Amino acid sequence: MDAATExxxxxxxxxxxxxxxxxxxxxxxxxxxxxxxxxxxxxxxGGVRDQRAYLVRIVTRQSLDRLRALGRRKESYVGSWLPExxxxxxxxxxxxxxADSVSMxxxxxxxxxxPIERAVFVLREVFDLSYAEIAQAVDRTPAAARQxxxxxxGHVAARxxxxxxxxxxxxxxxxxxxxxxxxxxxxxxxxxLAPDVVLVGDGGGVKQAVPRPIVGADKVTRLLxxxxxxxxxxxxxxxxxxxxxxxxxxxxxxxxxxVVALRIDGGLITGLYVVxxxxxxxxxGEETLLSx
Numbered sequence: 001m002d003a004a005t006e007x008x009x010x011x012x013x014x015x016x017x018x019x020x021x022x023x024x025x026x027x028x029x030x031x032x033x034x035x036x037x038x039x040x041x042x043x044x045x046g047g048v049r050d051q052r053a054y055l056v057r058i059v060t061r062q063s064l065d066r067l068r069a070l071g072r073r074k075e076s077y078v079g080s081w082l083p084e085x086x087x088x089x090x091x092x093x094x095x096x097x098x099a100d101s102v103s104m105x106x107x108x109x110x111x112x113x114x115p116i117e118r119a120v121f122v123l124r125e126v127f128d129l130s131y132a133e134i135a136q137a138v139d140r141t142p143a144a145a146r147q148x149x150x151x152x153x154g155h156v157a158a159r160x161x162x163x164x165x166x167x168x169x170x171x172x173x174x175x176x177x178x179x180x181x182x183x184x185x186x187x188x189x190x191x192x193l194a195p196d197v198v199l200v201g202d203g204g205g206v207k208q209a210v211p212r213p214i215v216g217a218d219k220v221t222r223l224l225x226x227x228x229x230x231x232x233x234x235x236x237x238x239x240x241x242x243x244x245x246x247x248x249x250x251x252x253x254x255x256x257x258x259v260v261a262l263r264i265d266g267g268l269i270t271g272l273y274v275v276x277x278x279x280x281x282x283x284x285g286e287e288t289l290l291s292x
Contacts, residue, residue, distance in 0.1 A: 004041050007051045013291040014052070014127075015059045017102070020290075021122045022063040023070060024083035024107045026283045032062045053133050060119055060137040067115045078205030080213060082273055083107040084280040085242050085259045086288040092244040098292050099244030101126045104273050105263035107243070109159045113152055120145055121152035127292050170246045173262055173269050174239060178248060184232030186225045193217040194268035199224075204277030207257075220272065242284070249284060259284055 008015075015036060019029035036059045048054050074081050083104060093099050100106055101122070110118050119138050123129045124145075131142040131149070138145065172192065179188040199220045203209030214220050231252060238249045248260040259281060263271030275281065 003045055004043070007045075008037055008040055008055065011052055011055050013289045015055055016288075017098075017290045017292060018056060018059050018122065018127065019063045019066075020086070021101060021107070021110070021126060022060070022118055023067055024111065025070065026084045026086060026288065027279075028066050028070060029063075032059060032066055035062045053129070053136075056123070056127070056129065056133075057137040060123065061139075064115055064119055064138070067118070071115075078203075079209055079211050080200050080202055082200060082202035082275050082280070083111075083243075085247070085261060085275050085284055086290075087284040087286065088241045088244050088290060089287045090241065092290050093241055095244075095292070097126065098290060101292075102243045102290060103245050103263075104243050104261035105271055106160060108271075108273075109156055112159060113155060116140075117148055117152040117155070120148045121156060124149045125153065125156075169264055169267050170262060171239075172267075173264055174246050174248060174260075177260065177262075177269075177272075178237045178239070180224065180228055181235050181237050181248075181250060182232060184229040186221050186228065189224065190217070190221055192267075192269050193220060194265065194270045197269055197272060199272045199274070201274045202277050202280065204279060206278055207276035209274065209276050240284070244290075256281055256284070 012033070015033055016029055019032040020026055023029055023032070036055065039058050040055060043054070045051070085104065086102070092102070110121070113121060116138055120134055123134045123137060131145045135142045135145040140148070176188045176192045180186050195217050196215065197217050197220050199210060199214040201209030210223070214223055234252050236251045238251070240247055240249050242259055242261050245261065247262070249256060250258045250260060258274050258276045261273045262269050263273070
């Protein structure tokens with residue numbers, strides 16, 4: 001390989017992770033990587049002191065452009081929008097900070113940030129770039145980047161899961177959900193639902209899903225009780241790693257139907273995220289490599 005190709009391949013997983021954390025969409029992250037590559041091959045490498053930082057700068061700028069366009073697409077999206085789930089390898093779960101940053105719950109928190117805040121937060125908190133490097137990537141001064149990071153950090157802290165959740169707690173909650181799907185009986189699930197649990201479904205207008213978030217354990221239980229009773233005889237459930245956390249792949253009549261991810265606070269499920277949009281399920285057939 002030539003030097004440009006070798007450097008790009010060496011950092012590809014990192015660049016994909018940056019783009020995915022900024023966009024919440026693997027398809028868009030792949031497009032950003034293509035655009036990054038086209039710009040990278042035109043760079044005079046003799047003048048590049050830090051190839052990693054330079055590539056991150058390109059991918060960040062391309063992601064910011066794509067993020068603004070993605071925001072317009074979300075305005076016309078049918079129903080609730082959820083990030084595209086990824087099937088991830090065990091090594092992602094072992095890196096606690098990386099697993100937290102790509103979790104469905106954190107990606108939804110990042111959705112509440114302005115594009116520039118999201119970029120600065122991701123580059124600083126996840127990838128530990130200096131403020132000087134971040135300033136170059138987002139076209140701000142280092143002092144401004146530091147200010148933006150401080151504002152974004154406070155915004156995220158107020159909305160992110162309150163406790164560090166162990167894999168064991170997540171598996172306990174998922175087992176209860178799995179039993180509910182397989183038996184059609186929600187009594188297994190009631191004791192692990194928080195009173196203010198939120199159920200969000202994403203069918204993209206292609207598959208049936210709740211049109212808006214359902215809030216409250218009673219409402220969620222009633223809705224699931226109706227749906228799961230019909231599905232129990234036809235559904236099979238596979239525990240998997242989704243976005244660095246334990247999740248479920250649900251098949252109906254042998255065909256992939258949905259991916260389920262959870263947000264857990266204090267040992268109880270506070271967020272239940274069900275992705276059914278077929279366009280968002282294309283990446284769960286094989287593991288996606290992430291790094292930082």
